[in-house]
Amino acid sequence: MANSWGSLLQDEQQLEELARQAVDRALAEGVLLRTSQEPSSSDVVSYAPFTLFPSLVPGALLEQAYAVQMDFNLLVDAVSQNAAFLEQTLSSTIKRDAFTARLFDIHKQVLKEGIAQSVFLGLNRSDYMFQRNADGFPALKQIEINTISASFGGLASRTPAVHRHVLNVLGKTKEAAKILSNNPSKGLALGIAKAWELYGSAKALVLLIAQEKERNIFDQRAIENELLARNIHVIRRRFEDVSEKGSLDKDRKLFVDGQEIAVVYFRDGYMPSQYNLQGEEGDQAIAEALAAPSRFVLKPQREGGGNNLYGEEMVQALERLKDSEERASYILMEKIEPEPFGNCLLRPGSPARVSQCISELGIFGVYVRQGEILVMNKHVGHLLRTKAIEHADGGVAAGVAVLDNPYPM
Numbered sequence: 001m002a003n004s005w006g007s008l009l010q011d012e013q014q015l016e017e018l019a020r021q022a023v024d025r026a027l028a029e030g031v032l033l034r035t036s037q038e039p040s041s042s043d044v045v046s047y048a049p050f051t052l053f054p055s056l057v058p059g060a061l062l063e064q065a066y067a068v069q070m071d072f073n074l075l076v077d078a079v080s081q082n083a084a085f086l087e088q089t090l091s092s093t094i095k096r097d098a099f100t101a102r103l104f105d106i107h108k109q110v111l112k113e114g115i116a117q118s119v120f121l122g123l124n125r126s127d128y129m130f131q132r133n134a135d136g137f138p139a140l141k142q143i144e145i146n147t148i149s150a151s152f153g154g155l156a157s158r159t160p161a162v163h164r165h166v167l168n169v170l171g172k173t174k175e176a177a178k179i180l181s182n183n184p185s186k187g188l189a190l191g192i193a194k195a196w197e198l199y200g201s202a203k204a205l206v207l208l209i210a211q212e213k214e215r216n217i218f219d220q221r222a223i224e225n226e227l228l229a230r231n232i233h234v235i236r237r238r239f240e241d242v243s244e245k246g247s248l249d250k251d252r253k254l255f256v257d258g259q260e261i262a263v264v265y266f267r268d269g270y271m272p273s274q275y276n277l278q279g280e281e282g283d284q285a286i287a288e289a290l291a292a293p294s295r296f297v298l299k300p301q302r303e304g305g306g307n308n309l310y311g312e313e314m315v316q317a318l319e320r321l322k323d324s325e326e327r328a329s330y331i332l333m334e335k336i337e338p339e340p341f342g343n344c345l346l347r348p349g350s351p352a353r354v355s356q357c358i359s360e361l362g363i364f365g366v367y368v369r370q371g372e373i374l375v376m377n378k379h380v381g382h383l384l385r386t387k388a389i390e391h392a393d394g395g396v397a398a399g400v401a402v403l404d405n406p407y408p409m
Contacts, residue, residue, distance in 0.1 A: 022052055022346060029162055047348065051346065053343055055406065061128075061139070065140055069126055083111055090104065118370060119368065121263065123191055125146040125151075126363050128361045152383050155216075178408060185226055187381055190378075194368045206234045206262060235257075363382050364381045364383070383403075
């Protein structure tokens with residue numbers, strides 16, 4: 001993939017001035033993280049790391065990723081309901097991994113007792129890398145699906161303005177106009193709002209399961225603010241709070257601190273260690289409270305953990321999408337050689353010019369199902385993250401990857 005910004009990376013003085021202006025614009029737009037020194041406080045914040053320029057992405061591949069997202073939404077929903085398939089696919093993992101085994105036990109117990117929940121919500125993000133095939137053409141290769149804490153929809157909604165600003169400063173107004181509008185936080189909130197509406201109680205709240213030390217809170221607040229604009233109120237609680245103060249009434253409605261909960265939205269609990277808060281008994285109590293056969297809409301551990309179980313790598317290794325063999329070719333759960341390019345990565349205190357970068361494209365999808373009726377199925381935006389090619393992982397908050405925007409070519 002050729003890099004049209006290459007000539008701009010040669011002028012050090014121009015880069016330094018552009019970086020200063022870009023950082024100021026990022027701060028003004030709210031592209032923010034709490035600091036690692038004060039992860040529980042917003043008194044002192046910094047800009048989230050990002051690229052100085054947008055990255056070139058083949059427009060056809062971007063459209064391809066968008067086109068398949070609604071199929072992946074349906075696939076996630078179908079797999080999460082198929083207990084036999086989950087058990088067969090995860091059989092070896094269940095034998096070796098106590099956490100997955102416990103989730104599946106809860107899943108089976110809920111199915112045995114019967115599911116009172118009638119509304120189901122999925123907030124997904126399907127991630128891809130770009131690989132050049134033997135014929136010289138780039139191809140889209142899926143690397144994972146996120147069904148829990150599909151994050152950075154909020155900050156991804158704010159970064160297009162930063163790259164438009166940088167290009168406008170350079171007098172590249174035509175190029176600035178090609179930066180795609182992107183507002184996944186609005187789309188994700190729309191899914192939560194629809195599930196809340198179908199729950200059918202105007203007084204009920206949305207419960208966001210949050211970490212106590214949360215650097216990425218501004219990303220979450222973007223979705224909370226979208227909901228509040230619809231007069232839907234959100235409360236933030238930790239797992240411990242739900243374990244101590246949560247309860248189900250005789251109709252299996254969830255209450256926390258005496259407040260009825262319509263939708264539970266996870267921004268914690270995406271690794272086993274985050275459940276081990278009070279030892280084995282506390283872990284079990286929290287998991288069972290949030291995976292109970294209740295009436296509230298649980299995202300994403302709905303139906304007793306089926307959606308969370310779907311996130312296991314073995315389940316993601318499906319080789320085809322139902323009724324869509326052409327699109328199934330996008331799935332590739334194996335080592336790939338991503339297409340490299342160059343850019344300037346801006347991190348707090350250490351802007352760096354990197355000649356060999358790789359990008360990861362995420363497409364956000366939302367679906368809401370009421371009973372057997374699919375009420376909503378949408379793709380709602382994208383996330384592009386870029387990192388130096390030598391890094392294996394890709395966390396933005398960890399300081400490895402940085403936020404980016406696709407520049408269609």
